[in-house]
Amino acid sequence: MSPTRLVFVFPAFASDYTDHPGNDLPGFFEQFNLFLYEAGNRVDPSLAEFDFESKNYLGDELITQYITYLYSCAASKILREKQIKPEYSAGYSMGIYAALFDAGSINLETGLRFIQYAYQSLKSEIGGTAYGMGTLIGLDKQDIEQLIRKSNFRIEITNQNASHSFVVSGLLNDVSEMLLMAREEGALHARSFTVSVPYHYSRLEKGALFFAQSIVNLEISPPSNPVISLIDQRELKSPDDLRKELTSNLYHPLNWLKTQHWLQQKGICRFIECGPSKGLAKNARFIEGDYRFITLDDVTLHN
Amino acid sequence: MAKITESTRKEVKEIVYNFFAEECEVDKSRINDNTSIIKDLDGDSLMFLELIEIFKKKYNLDIELKVIGKYAVKHPVATIGQLIDMQLLIIEHENRLLELDIKS
Numbered sequence: 139m140s141p142t143r144l145v146f147v148f149p150a151f152a153s154d155y156t157d158h159p160g161n162d163l164p165g166f167f168e169q170f171n172l173f174l175y176e177a178g179n180r181v182d183p184s185l186a187e188f189d190f191e192s193k194n195y196l197g198d199e200l201i202t203q204y205i206t207y208l209y210s211c212a213a214s215k216i217l218r219e220k221q222i223k224p225e226y227s228a229g230y231s232m233g234i235y236a237a238l239f240d241a242g243s244i245n246l247e248t249g250l251r252f253i254q255y256a257y258q259s260l261k262s263e264i265g266g267t268a269y270g271m272g273t274l275i276g277l278d279k280q281d282i283e284q285l286i287r288k289s290n291f292r293i294e295i296t297n298q299n300a301s302h303s304f305v306v307s308g309l310l311n312d313v314s315e316m317l318l319m320a321r322e323e324g325a326l327h328a329r330s331f332t333v334s335v336p337y338h339y340s341r342l343e344k345g346a347l348f349f350a351q352s353i354v355n356l357e358i359s360p361p362s363n364p365v366i367s368l369i370d371q372r373e374l375k376s377p378d379d380l381r382k383e384l385t386s387n388l389y390h391p392l393n394w395l396k397t398q399h400w401l402q403q404k405g406i407c408r409f410i411e412c413g414p415s416k417g418l419a420k421n422a423r424f425i426e427g428d429y430r431f432i433t434l435d436d437v438t439l440h441n
Numbered sequence: 442m443a444k445i446t447e448s449t450r451k452e453v454k455e456i457v458y459n460f461f462a463e464e465c466e467v468d469k470s471r472i473n474d475n476t477s478i479i480k481d482l483d484g485d486s487l488m489f490l491e492l493i494e495i496f497k498k499k500y501n502l503d504i505e506l507k508v509i510g511k512y513a514v515k516h517p518v519a520t521i522g523q524l525i526d527m528q529l530l531i532i533e534h535e536n537r538l539l540e541l542d543i544k545s
Contacts, residue, residue, distance in 0.1 A: 277506075322514060325507070326489065326510045
């Protein structure tokens with residue numbers, strides 16, 4: 139029997155921890171706590187005090203990214219130790235750092251530094267201007283583009299999750315107004331994200347280039363398996379490719395739908411979402427194909 | 442325009458009840474037509490979308506999501522019973538759903 143061809147996918151960052159998948163994965167929480175402790179010593183002492191209920195830092199954009207990264211890294215490390223190994227790693231948005239850790243290209247601290255420097259570079263670039271992001275489901279791409287054009291909104295479509303599911307980034311007021319208008323136009327779901335940085339927005343280019351300079355001395359090794367670009371679905375196999383991708387990822391639009399299709403065409407039949415959310419697995423219900431998209435909870439049950 | 446029979450109604454009800462029981466991890470016996478999707482089941486609009494996809498495939502429906510969205514803005518759904526009624530209207534009228542408002 140041929141082995142199941144699989145990919146590990148890494149979510150951007152959690153909006154809540156109500157599910158925290160991986161509960162039953164043997165050794166997961168011990169590993170996660172070890173990583174929290176290590177990260178607490180290296181980047182932010184408050185990380186060592188994290189817990190899911192009282193000190194979950196969900197209101198803190200940067201700490202939430204650290205925690206999602208640590209959670210994802212702990213999960214993929216446990217899976218690999220159980221000999222569950224993917225052919226590809228793919229990081230959704232800021233999940234790219236966990237994908238690089240998973241593929242063995244960076245160590246835990248380097249990923250934390252990437253997150254820190256990216257956040258600081260982009261925050262510095264946007265200054266005091268209020269930006270935001272949002273998601274909307276139910277409209278065509280053309281409908282959204284028309285809404286943006288009609289009101290001259292400073293917004294861009296920055297990701298496509300499924301045929302009728304999109305992410306937008308731009309000025310906060312424009313995003314809020316556009317989401318309301320989208321509802322009137324027939325969007326079945328429209329909500330903003332609790333972020334202040336409009337990730338993947340083209341106007342972040344300067345900040346992204348500053349980020350590129352700040353990571354010049356951080357080591358990136360060749361990955362043990364290809365990491366897939368969400369920008370153009372290329373297989374990233376060299377440190378140079380990965381370094382460029384880390385920068386481009388901050389100010390280029392992504393396409394998750396194309397990425398999942400590309401992986402399906404490559405013969406991938408199992409996707410494992412390695413992270414604290416189940417968002418990508420839920421999104422997969424709107425993408426057709428002969429595959430299984432499972433969360434860490436399902437891994438416990440089926441392996 | 443599809444004709445809604447008693448058996449369609451039964452089938453839709455069965456699918457909706459089973460769907461929410463599984464998605465929200467509650468016993469099916471705890472769900473009735475007056476159950477609030479958000480307050481009682483902690484449901485969300487993504488579940489509504491998923492159900493639409495299920496019915497689109499099952500009944501081979503020709504309907505755009507934005508048509509349903511526009512209808513839902515004027516006729517918000519709060520309970521399981523209201524959701525079943527809307528699904529039946531979608532099956533019956535497909536892309537002509539919005540014409541119901543013009544007629545009424």
